[in-house]
Amino acid sequence: xxxxxxxxxxxxxxxxxxxxxxxxxxxxxxxxxxxxxxxxxxxxxxxxxxxxxxxxxxxxxxxxxxxxxxxxxxxxxxxxxxxxxxxxxxxxxxxxxxxxxxxxxxxxxxxxxxxxxxxxxxxxxxxxxxxxxxxxxxxxxxxxxxxxxxxxxxxxxxxxxxxxxxxxxxxxxxxxxxxxxxxxxxxxxxxxxxxxxxxxxxxxxxxxxxxxxxxxxxxxxxxxxxxxxxxxxxxxxxxxxxxxxxxxxxxxxxxxxxxxxxxxxxxxxxxxxxxxxxxxxxxxxxxxxxxxxxxxxxxxxxxxxxxxxx
Ligand code: CP
Numbered sequence: 001x002x003x004x005x006x007x008x009x010x011x012x013x014x015x016x017x018x019x020x021x022x023x024x025x026x027x028x029x030x031x032x033x034x035x036x037x038x039x040x041x042x043x044x045x046x047x048x049x050x051x052x053x054x055x056x057x058x059x060x061x062x063x064x065x066x067x068x069x070x071x072x073x074x075x076x077x078x079x080x081x082x083x084x085x086x087x088x089x090x091x092x093x094x095x096x097x098x099x100x101x102x103x104x105x106x107x108x109x110x111x112x113x114x115x116x117x118x119x120x121x122x123x124x125x126x127x128x129x130x131x132x133x134x135x136x137x138x139x140x141x142x143x144x145x146x147x148x149x150x151x152x153x154x155x156x157x158x159x160x161x162x163x164x165x166x167x168x169x170x171x172x173x174x175x176x177x178x179x180x181x182x183x184x185x186x187x188x189x190x191x192x193x194x195x196x197x198x199x200x201x202x203x204x205x206x207x208x209x210x211x212x213x214x215x216x217x218x219x220x221x222x223x224x225x226x227x228x229x230x231x232x233x234x235x236x237x238x239x240x241x242x243x244x245x246x247x248x249x250x251x252x253x254x255x256x257x258x259x260x261x262x263x264x265x266x267x268x269x270x271x272x273x274x275x276x277x278x279x280x281x282x283x284x285x286x287x288x289x290x291x292x293x294x295x296x297x298x299x300x301x302x303x304x305x306x307x308x309x310x
Contacts, residue, residue: 006304010129012118013138014179022183026148028300029293036072036295046075049306051107052100055132056082059111061267061291062132062141066109069298078105093117094124101127107305110134115172128305136170136231141301142266143176145294147184149286150221152293153262158185163215165191165247166225166274169198170232173266174225178204191215192247195236196227212247216257223264224249224274240273250276254284262286 006021014022035043051070055063063079070077080100087096097108109130110118115137122129133139151157162181168174168190181188182205189207190197197208209215216222227243237243249263263275263285271277280287 006308009305009308010118010122010131011140011301011305012122012129012131014140014143014176014183015138017140017183019183022144022147022180025144025297025300025304026151028304029148029296032072032299032303033293033296036299042072042074044074045303046070046073046306049073049106050076050078050104051109051302052078052080052097052105052127053132054080054082054097054100054108054110056087056110056112056117057133059132061294062111062139065291065294066130066132066141066298066302068295069302072295073299073302075302078103093121097121097125097127101125106309107302128308130301130305133172135172136175136228137172138176139172139266140176140180141294141298142173143180144301145290145297146173146177146223146264146266147180147186148297149264149290149293150181150186150262152289153286154220157181160186160221161189161219162186162221162223163189163191163209163219164223164225165212165215165249167196167227167236168192168201168225169196169236170228171225173223177223178206182206189215189218193237193243212249213253216249216253216261219261220259221262221264222249223266225266226268226270226274244273248272248274248276249279251278251282254279254282260284264290267291 008016053066107128109132111132112134115135117134118129118131131140147157164174178188189209191209265287269280
């Protein structure tokens with residue numbers, strides 16, 4: 001039986017929440033999944049709440065998913081994209097957000113290229129903060145929707161073996177997934193070239209494997225990550241073609257395994273690099289279920305955080 005309230009006022013990272021919080025989010029998301037499959041996909045739960053979606057970095061899935069979640073909960077929303085704002089004229093993060101808050105905003109959903117931006121903001125403003133991805137640090141709602149999707153597909157997360165493949169070094173998705181899956185009792189492995197596996201990974205209690213076939217033969221679920229060229233200042237492997245040959249998941253490899261594994265990807269996909277089209281679009285792939293579940297999970301997070309207010 002999950003707790004009735006979250007143990008935190010903000011959602012800054014999976015490291016700040018416990019298994020009870022995650023289970024409460026999942027049980028709440030189960031209810032919201034039912035809501036968003038009704039003909040009228042809307043409830044009045046957040047009609048007294050105003051949320052600002054502040055994106056200092058590009059996003060398709062996360063931004064649209066948060067916006068839809070907020071609209072389904074009847075919140076008032078304002079959207080802010082740094083590229084078309086006064087940030088380009090030199091305004092600081094705190095000034096930008098304080099100006100938005102002066103317009104009586106209750107909650108801020110923020111994506112930022114710098115690790116720790118959400119934590120920094122939570123110490124300087126009164127609004128509740130939801131981290132929608134901060135640099136290579138954390139992406140908590142992505143990890144929650146990924147674990148929720150594994151639970152939906154396999155019945156439970158506990159005891160499952162999940163391998164996260166690819167650019168672990170630059171990935172906030174990998175870190176949040178590792179923390180979330182471990183809190184729920186899964187075994188986690190990371191797989192990729194040595195140059196893309198950070199040294200601190202050993203301290204997180206995950207297995208490390210550099211051979212993709214061995215990793216896939218071990219796992220129940222493979223979460224394939226994108227190579228994050230936008231965060232790479234030097235070359236970590238000779239070419240994308242070589243990376244695809246060593247670490248790309250294709251149908252031939254998938255069909256050669258002894259069991260049917262579940263294939264995931266947080267998006268955006270680089271088809272033909274980390275995953276081929278026939279795998280991404282196969283019946284073993286739950287990529288679009290992940291996107292669908294993202295709305296219900298984010299509704300749950302926003303609803304539960306809003307319940308913390310006085
Ligand atoms: N998965 C994810 O964070 O995708 P976006 O960058 O499109 O939001």
